[in-house]
Amino acid sequence: MLKVLIKKQLLEIGDRLFRSTRKGQRKKNGKRHKGKGMLIFSLILVVYLLAVIAAGAWGVSGPLFKVGVGWLFYLVFGGAAILLGTIGSVFNTYTTLYLSKDNDLLLSMPIPLRDVILSRLLGVYITGLGYSAVVSLPTVVVGWIRGSVSAATLIGGVLWILVLSLIVFGLSCLLGWVVARISQRLKNKSFITVLIALVVIGLYYFVYFKTMGKIGDLLNNVLIIGGKIKSSFYPIYLFGRFPEGDWLAMLAWTGGVLLALALIWFLLQHSFLSVATSSAVGKHAVYREKKSKQTSVSSALLRREWNRFSGSATYMLNCGLGVVFLLASGIAILFLPKQMPAELESIAQTMLPEEMKGVVPVFLGAVLAMLGSMVTITAPSVSLEGKTLWQIQSLPVEPWRILRAKLMLHLAVTAIPSLFCFLIITVLIPATLAQKLLVFGIDVLFTVFFALFGLLAGVKWANLGWKNETAAVKQSGTVAFSMLASMGLTIAFGGLYFWFGWRIGATAYLGIAALLLLAANAAMLAWLRGPGARRFEELSA
Amino acid sequence: MLKIENLTKRYGDKVAVDNLSLHIAPGEIYGFIGHNGAVKTTTLKSAVGILKFDAGTITINGVDLKKDPLACKKQLAYIPDNPDLYEYMSGIKYLNFIADIFGVSAEERSARIRELADRLELTADLAQPISEYSHGMKQKLAVIAAWIHEPKLILMDEPFVGLDPKASHLLKQMMREHCDRGGAIFFSTHVLEVAEKLCDRVAIIKQGKLIRSGTMDEVRGDDSLEEVFLELEGEAC
Numbered sequence: 001m002l003k004v005l006i007k008k009q010l011l012e013i014g015d016r017l018f019r020s021t022r023k024g025q026r027k028k029n030g031k032r033h034k035g036k037g038m039l040i041f042s043l044i045l046v047v048y049l050l051a052v053i054a055a056g057a058w059g060v061s062g063p064l065f066k067v068g069v070g071w072l073f074y075l076v077f078g079g080a081a082i083l084l085g086t087i088g089s090v091f092n093t094y095t096t097l098y099l100s101k102d103n104d105l106l107l108s109m110p111i112p113l114r115d116v117i118l119s120r121l122l123g124v125y126i127t128g129l130g131y132s133a134v135v136s137l138p139t140v141v142v143g144w145i146r147g148s149v150s151a152a153t154l155i156g157g158v159l160w161i162l163v164l165s166l167i168v169f170g171l172s173c174l175l176g177w178v179v180a181r182i183s184q185r186l187k188n189k190s191f192i193t194v195l196i197a198l199v200v201i202g203l204y205y206f207v208y209f210k211t212m213g214k215i216g217d218l219l220n221n222v223l224i225i226g227g228k229i230k231s232s233f234y235p236i237y238l239f240g241r242f243p244e245g246d247w248l249a250m251l252a253w254t255g256g257v258l259l260a261l262a263l264i265w266f267l268l269q270h271s272f273l274s275v276a277t278s279s280a281v282g283k284h285a286v287y288r289e290k291k292s293k294q295t296s297v298s299s300a301l302l303r304r305e306w307n308r309f310s311g312s313a314t315y316m317l318n319c320g321l322g323v324v325f326l327l328a329s330g331i332a333i334l335f336l337p338k339q340m341p342a343e344l345e346s347i348a349q350t351m352l353p354e355e356m357k358g359v360v361p362v363f364l365g366a367v368l369a370m371l372g373s374m375v376t377i378t379a380p381s382v383s384l385e386g387k388t389l390w391q392i393q394s395l396p397v398e399p400w401r402i403l404r405a406k407l408m409l410h411l412a413v414t415a416i417p418s419l420f421c422f423l424i425i426t427v428l429i430p431a432t433l434a435q436k437l438l439v440f441g442i443d444v445l446f447t448v449f450f451a452l453f454g455l456l457a458g459v460k461w462a463n464l465g466w467k468n469e470t471a472a473v474k475q476s477g478t479v480a481f482s483m484l485a486s487m488g489l490t491i492a493f494g495g496l497y498f499w500f501g502w503r504i505g506a507t508a509y510l511g512i513a514a515l516l517l518l519a520a521n522a523a524m525l526a527w528l529r530g531p532g533a534r535r536f537e538e539l540s541a
Numbered sequence: 542m543l544k545i546e547n548l549t550k551r552y553g554d555k556v557a558v559d560n561l562s563l564h565i566a567p568g569e570i571y572g573f574i575g576h577n578g579a580v581k582t583t584t585l586k587s588a589v590g591i592l593k594f595d596a597g598t599i600t601i602n603g604v605d606l607k608k609d610p611l612a613c614k615k616q617l618a619y620i621p622d623n624p625d626l627y628e629y630m631s632g633i634k635y636l637n638f639i640a641d642i643f644g645v646s647a648e649e650r651s652a653r654i655r656e657l658a659d660r661l662e663l664t665a666d667l668a669q670p671i672s673e674y675s676h677g678m679k680q681k682l683a684v685i686a687a688w689i690h691e692p693k694l695i696l697m698d699e700p701f702v703g704l705d706p707k708a709s710h711l712l713k714q715m716m717r718e719h720c721d722r723g724g725a726i727f728f729s730t731h732v733l734e735v736a737e738k739l740c741d742r743v744a745i746i747k748q749g750k751l752i753r754s755g756t757m758d759e760v761r762g763d764d765s766l767e768e769v770f771l772e773l774e775g776e777a778c
Contacts, residue, residue, distance in 0.1 A: 285631075286665055287667035287669075288668075294640070393590070395642050396611045
């Protein structure tokens with residue numbers, strides 16, 4: 001039975017990855033396929049991410065392995081893998097496990113409850129493994145290169161990756177269960193869930209930045225800090241020793257994690273039915289007639305998008321988190337010491353050759369743009385129409401107006417925090433007035449670019465047949481693709497300055513970048529208004 | 542009101558709707574009958590402008606659907622077989638959204654929502670999120686949304702599925718009243734008794750081809766609609 005359910009789960013994943021949603025695209029074999037381009041691009045991005053993490057790991061591992069505390073390297077990167085994996089998959093657990101639309105169907109069939117939960121958890125595990133392996137895999141490979149390779153380190157490394165993924169899995173299940181319990185009791189659950197998540201993420205970043213702040217200390221005082229951890233937090237020390245082939249560490253951590261998973265399994269199995277089958281919450285809201293107000297079609301479409309966005313914690317957290325980062329960055333910069341921009345300039349003056357000294361405005365422009373690239377509201381917005389697509393397609397509204405409303409929501413949600421952040425930074429950066437204006441303009445253009453690009457990807461690779469919205473928001477690849485591609489672009493914008501931009505100077509470089517962005521935005525807008533709108537019209541759930 | 546002329550719709554090499562022609566006049570309730578997979582839904586979706594078709598013409602009050610889809614859509618309402626509505630909205634927000642799209646004034650929509658929701662006994666639940674509605678409640682909400690802008694033509698796909706007997710009865714009354722006011726209704730159904738009692742004209746479709754159409758008397762003659770349908774389907778009564 002479990003095999004059948006797992007097969008169904010894998011078919012679902014395959015279906016959302018490869019099935020095209022364009023009407024009349026049936027091929028001779030009866031299946032409809034998406035282009036291979038998306039898959040190839042996703043693979044390239046994964047390789048890129050692995051390379052970036054590997055480069056970081058390579059830099060940090062050198063001094064640590066040199067003084068014989070390689071375990072501290074594994075500890076730092078293992079912690080990062082757990083945090084990334086857990087944050088990446090916690091809401092996935094909640095929706096996959098408890099909100100799948102076929103829960104009722106499966107529960108009505110003669111299938112052991114255990115098999116239903118296990119098959120659902122497979123997807124959660126794969127997601128957690130994917131997120132954590134992005135960090136753990138290059139970490140272990142770098143560790144093998146820096147340290148020694150033996151049977152013990154090979155077994156330890158591989159087992160460590162698996163145990164890390166199981167830790168992520170356990171934490172995701174536990175937090176997913178907490179989110180489900182909270183959601184059961186709340187009426188306005190999406191906003192409160194977002195608030196709780198923001199507090200958790202805030203705490204994560206607090207700890208992260210504190211840790212990063214100590215990295216310098218760590219590298220300078222590795223032996224003292226390592227000694228302290230070893231004497232005061234022995235299990236933590238063992239966690240770092242695990243991939244170094246320490247058999248005791250392997251045994252203790254594998255056993256401990258399996259025991260913890262058994263407890264979590266017990267909790268999930270005993271609460272699943274009550275959580276998954278609970279329906280209405282709180283009091284029944286009784287309708288009282290109020291004076292209604294007629295609004296324009298554009299406003300109605302925009303409000304529809306807003307209702308969709310604000311009605312889903314998963315959507316808000318996965319696609320709107322960048323807004324919080326933008327706002328937080330703006331506020332944080334306000335409280336930075338006043339001499340900071342000048343210090344930045346002085347660092348650039350000291351570290352860079354004469355011809356590259358104009359890098360500060362370009363660098364800051366790229367950093368701001370990267371923050372904006374984390375807002376991906378438009379990317380899943382088409383997929384989220386799902387089975388309700390018939391509704392908007394049957395109404396007397398031009399397809400472009402529907403797409404425009406999606407675009408407008410992205411821009412409206414991003415506008416205030418972005419402009420606030422851009423303005424503050426633009427005012428503070430040490431640059432000429434022309435450069436300041438160009439940096440501001442470029443970041444505005446980047447924001448529009450991300451909205452347009454997300455929508456373009458959303459129309460091109462819509463996934464309308466989802467069973468829970470997480471599939472549309474996180475697992476269809478469109479969001480990850482548009483976010484990573486956008487981030488890649490901002491990195492390219494910063495990086496190209498070092499390659500050739502410095503030859504023409506920061507002002508000219510910023511000017512050319514602004515023109516290119518303007519042209520790209522115009523091209524995407526033209527595509528969306530024409531072929532994109534027609535493609536949207538032809539989509540079928 | 543609705544003219545479907547030589548409609549042909551293909552899925553790849555397969556011809557789904559084969560040269561189908563139907564005329565639905567104002568004041569008519571037109572039933573569309575066929576077995577599962579007879580492409581009733583495909584025909585309805587094509588007539589609503591959701592599905593593109595390969596050949597033929599569909600006109601609504603003389604307006605060509607392919608040439609001016611928006612003008613056609615303004616005159617019609619559609620209720621699908623499974624009312625997948627916006628679950629992130631409350632019932633009242635959903636109705637206001639539909640009313641805004643069709644430009645229904647504030648006064649008119651309030652009056653219509655009041656009347657229709659009271660009639661279908663949904664008023665108390667309008668503030669609830671649609672995600673908490675039962676199938677029948679969603680179906681009632683879809684009916685109110687279809688009627689809210691007083692369309693000339695209403696297309697419905699199995700509209701009685703999920704409705705309780707009282708709501709079913711009310712819907713039949715509403716359909717008749719709508720046609721008495723000069724509107725037209727084109728709906729698909731499996732329930733031959735309903736079609737027999739309610740429809741002015743029916744069309745029977747099999748594997749995408751129209752096999753019989755006309756007034757109820759013309760189609761059934763001296764037999765019951767069920768007998769005719771089964772005979773046409775090639776099964777022994």
